[in-house]
Amino acid sequence: MTDFLVSPVRETRHAGGDDLLTAGLGPAGLRGAAAPFADPDRPSAAELRRRAIQASWKGIADLGPLGGYGTLYGSTDPVPGREYSAFARLPGAQQPHRVLVQVPDDFDARTRCLVVTASSGSRGIYGAIALAGAAGLPRGCAVAYTDKGTGSGYFDIDSRSGVQLDGTRAVAGQAMLEFEPAAAAGGGVAVKHAHSGDQPEADWGRHVLQAARFGLAMLDRARPDLAPFTPANTRVIAIGLSNGGGAVLQAAGLDEDLLDAVVALAPNVAVPGQGRPLYDYVTEAALALPCALLDRRFDAVPFAREADGSAPLAWQARCASLQARGLGSPADALAALQASGWTAAALATAASSTRLDLWRAVAATYASAYLRAAPDAMPCGYRFAAHDAAGQPVAASAAVRAAWWADASGIPPGAGIALLEDAAAGADPAWPGLDCLRALWTGDGADAARLRAAVAATEVRLPRRELPLVVIHGEADGLIPIAFSGLPYVQWLRDHGRAPVWWPIADGQHFDAFLAMPGFGDRYVPLLPYGDAAFERVLDALREGRAVELGPAPATRPRGARALDAAGLGLR
Template sequence: MQEIEFVQGEVCVTTHRDKDDLLSAGLGLAGLKGALSPFADPQHPTVQELRRRAIQAGWKGIADLGPLGGYGTVYGGVSAVPGREYQAFARNPGARAPHRVLVQVPDNFDKTHRCLVVTASSGSRGIYGAMALAGAWGLPHGCAVAYTDKGAGSGYFDFSDDSGVALDGQRAKRGTALLEFEPATQQGQGIAVKHAHSGDNPEANWGWHVLQAAQFGLAMLSRAFPDQAPFTAQNTKIIATGLSNGGGAVLQAAGLDDTHLLAGVVALEPNVHTSGHGRALYDYMSEAALWLPCALVDERFAATPFARDAHGAAHAAWVTRCASLHAQGLLKATTLDAQAKEAYEHLCGTGWTDQAMAAAALSTALDLWRVIGAAYACAYLRRGADNMPCGYHYEALVDGKPGVADDATRASWWADASGIPPGNGVGLFGGTDSSADPQLTGITGLRSLWTDDDADSRALHTSVQALSARLPRKDLPMWVLHGADDGLLPTAFTSEPYVAWLRAEGRTPLYWKVPHAQHFDAFLALPGFGDRHLPLLPYGYVALDRLWAHLFQGQPWPAELSAPAAGTARGEGALRKSMLGL
């Protein structure tokens, strides 16, 4: 039996067959598309109900399951895959908080082509946050799939009743069970979340999280099939894949893989930072929070989805931001049109493209820049829930105000929450004042953490430097795919400088900059938004298919491969296969 010394506590083993499979928890594609799976007793959901809902939320957060999106007809699918799950808490050396690892072993595991897919959740999602990519591709191929939440996840700790989340997803009091996350302080107020408040700067260890998940996967395969053990990287091909933060995590893992665990890597729209190349997420995120509202007032974005209100006018708050930037001396122009144009030109000068800004209207309208900035600044500065930068804090949201969560709301967090509030009954508070632009004070503070040179700024920069990806080995097959229209992680700041750096250092990654694709496949179901774009997932599935053919069928791995020339975006009708250019 292979040792798994990094595992804390017991490994939980569950069986999922009949109407409770690995890929959809028995919901099937129709159920995944439907309303959230109910809890019979919302205050006390069962372990099975929590898992089903967490899988459903994982799918809904990543894939376009809308009626026009083509999932299950044009590409992808959701078959019933019976099997077993092995789940545990793992810990990196020196880490304060554990991370979850989960391995799904299908009953139809292909013992002839021994394959393990390893992945990390996108965003800050929980353990099922990469199901629509890694699970949807790997399980039907007869691969086992190993997941990690990479030190993030939705195991929120509530100081009001001193409770967190146990391994099975249910709430438990501090001291009564091993919890996904419990703050170091014994006393506090509001809600603490692992990504922001663990004190570990987990992003710096995402690569190690992925490699530990791969090691856990091999060990669990040996448990599942003792007659075939041991499972090792020498007799089992390990494919690493992920998207967004998960994509960045597998690229980090590729640079740390000194023992040649990984046989190939497919990264979609990765949040990857290359020291000395591109721009760090915190840099362009805090810039976007400050400048994009005004830039999007520019007339060139008048027909851009989410860039105007329901009446076709510029959002009032964004107009106010232009005035605020002028009052701060950041804009010289005195008229609104000229201020918006000046803000737009400022962002062009720092590397933003028209495509990225147009798609970023969605993130701006959803207030994602401020939300992400508050959490990441806290993680980088290793602050607790009671000491977040710029006056921010998380509390339960009751009738629009800070309060105490009820049992039903609290019980649903692990299954439903995204890993970074606000949402699901938790609010982001603070960082505001009583001015006409109330969020400006907090956003300015977040930006100053990057641009200033005080102790906090230096600490934040040190943490960001620790995120830099390292060079992978020369013989590792790698494929990076990124939407040309990505407005959250623009290609100019992420994939393009990373791929250029690899090539300058003698590596030969494949790179597809996919026309018409943006960052959020799940938002393509929104009226007007999906008309302009294509999903990225089908291209990821194709890349994984080709990597499989290389690893198991001996097909040559190309030195380069041109991106598909997709003809048009989806338009108002349903997606057709011809639109993908594959």
């Protein structure tokens, strides 16, 4: 049942001041400063785990005092138990993916439940803990995670070092590593999502199904008194957010008899013949949004203006770059985006992704993954490297390298790594690289054809008719717009005789963690409470042997300047 494992299973016990859900940090610790390392150059496996869990919570959940986490929804109560982790590999893959199972001491033996999930974004193995861990562990379910072939196990080319199973670093050849690129010439940093050579997105569903099988096997080990755990006697529910949401929907299309239900939030999902794939709208946004957001209608939108009310200079330079393409004014750029399907709500929220330079980072990483590029041969002249205080590339220090596994998001820049561009030049230095990335989608060359074929390989398949499916998506999502992903997927299912539960969240956007920022949380509601509520209702229905029926989408109300209340969530 576990012949896909390529490492021994590592078992650890977590109780007292080091539980499964918060690593002993509790709500105050999760919100606080980064969990410290006694020796920054050589943190222990336990220290790295604690900080990785903290970083995953802070990157996904709204833990601010007005957000309601832990009071209106969610849980950070201590959950003692055991963890089982290993490296697994898909047939034909060059690199492994991480799998990890958490089994709480109060596992519900009467109504056996396994939650399976995949990390959101390109995060590491704990990347879905604030959703799946918080939903499953307090309700007596075991939780199985996969990093789905992405993650923060960066390989440092200068020191020839990578990340071991326990999160600590080792030199290549001296231990099995999470990721070691096949070709790693020169210097800099290799990132698993970009440089694995496996194009992991096409296999995210298989990663999820392997994690589910690993979960059942580890339940056998943890609870031999109840073994064997099988799909016939254990309820297996897949849940995921963003890329994790796309991963569980991919798994739904591949599954034959393993999954009992699937819940997907804000899924990045490529739908055959409908919607738009991520790379298409990300490269479009990277070029046009900086100019479009200069339109006066965005003056009061969070992230769209400087503190003094002025427009970012880089965005003004982008309008000048677009003039050569006939889209020189903000109104022109805005009209072009609206014509391609961007809604007013998505455009307004997309100011955050634009200001934080997410479009460029995502596009460069995904282009490299789709083209299976080596670290020193990324398309359009991009590369990753550690940097100094002035932003110049340097060899990474031991302390910077050591923290990557805990702190990094899986897509640089961040955690001391820069995204560098050989072609950067002029008043709008990002333009040449972004124009090149866009041409890989719209162009006629061999690389463009290869990239489009790789994107097509990520399209989902139809799930079996009887599989309960819940899809939740914020109508104001500015990173994965509902019109390009969640809604086309639901329409496609309905066109093929499926009956998904569909919850469009009127005031929902993509990043719950942004809601703690001034001026942002007063406009939107978080998504995590709807995932938690959907999971609870699905679990209850399965345990009671009845059909999954969640009712209509909740009627939401943003909190304004006040604390979020139950009425604002609209859950009954």
